[in-house]
Amino acid sequence: MSEAQYAPEVPVPVPVVPGPEMPTEVADERESLAKITEVTPRDTRAEEAFIASKAQQVRTHPKLDRAERELVLTELTERIGRERLEDALEREETPPVPGGVGYGVFYNTAFKSAFAQGTSLYFEIICPTSPGGNVNTWLYLTGMNRAGLSVEAFVSYFAQTEPHFKVYDWARTDHWQTDVPFGNLGSYFGTTSAHGSSYQTLGVWNSTYQISSSQWRNEALLYNRAAGRWDLFYRYDYTGTQAEQTGGWIGSWGPIVETFQSPYVNTNRFGALRTMLISRNSSGAWGSWQLLSAANSYIRTDNVGFFQVFLDPNYAFVVDS
């Protein structure tokens, strides 16, 4: 329709909301706005960010499955133009730390504090030798045993370099302790099958328990598959209180894929199997190992590109991207 033929009346009823009186007249301001637009310099960075953001929205959309994401990305590429989209993605500025939780399990508040003199976590970390895909910064496969002063004994990836197994001790001021490259862990790697696939795993067991009225102990062990035994590789005794262990937010995460970029694309599979916890009561007696259940925990995902391959609520999961 030419501009001359255009009548400013719109064929849609004007919005009417209860309360304030809404205008009913329509004015044609196209020419004046076009003039303003003409004198406003183009902001190519903003335009590229807009395009890149659209691609990001598609790649991390929580309700789209893998096939739907591919389909929408194809549509986006067609609509925007491959070259323009690729340029925009290439020049996109990396946000400071888009970090968070790619996928993983958090303990419910009640369960987080449901122990007295000790708590212990066992889980098998699914940890490929290389993260694969577009991982270009850190990515952690970690977990805590609920105690606020316990340790994180975790797999640390950095880009596509050799991963390390590390210990971060929340009870110390010199937090960083163990740091062992994967190449030194040959005896500890095993293969675990789940849902029809085999995964390289590390069996990690970390405990926090009271050893006197004011003293607590953190310890971490790895399952030595070659020798068929547990290897104690870290222990630290310190002063603490039960309130420090059971309260607060630190210690509230079970097995998680902790992320530092977005989106993740084409990575290998990560996850956790056989996640179990055990509690020690106020008399000092340990209960029995229990698989982590959905009643005691919940899944958090920040939608940074990971897909759930499977979830056995909530003691086992595998994700990829």
Add this chain to the structure above:
Amino acid sequence: MVAGPEPPVPSNDPSPESGEPIDPRTGKRVPTQDMREEFARISARSGRDPDAERAFVENKIEMIRTHPTLSEAEKTAAIAELEERLMGET
């Protein structure tokens, strides 16, 4: 899932000298090797990575800020707890 060996439970003996886990079903000590020296030696060779250490902490704060179910008050408390825990870090 293929069942692997059952992990043992921690010792019921809370004394500081208690180094080995005990299986309460049998009362026997679970085979355990003390590998602390070996791991400490390898770790010493790895050296520290200040960038990684900073990112670790920043990410924990980000995990709190973006937590889907914590209230603003709970986030503030959690960040304060984290900062307190990191005070005097060496």
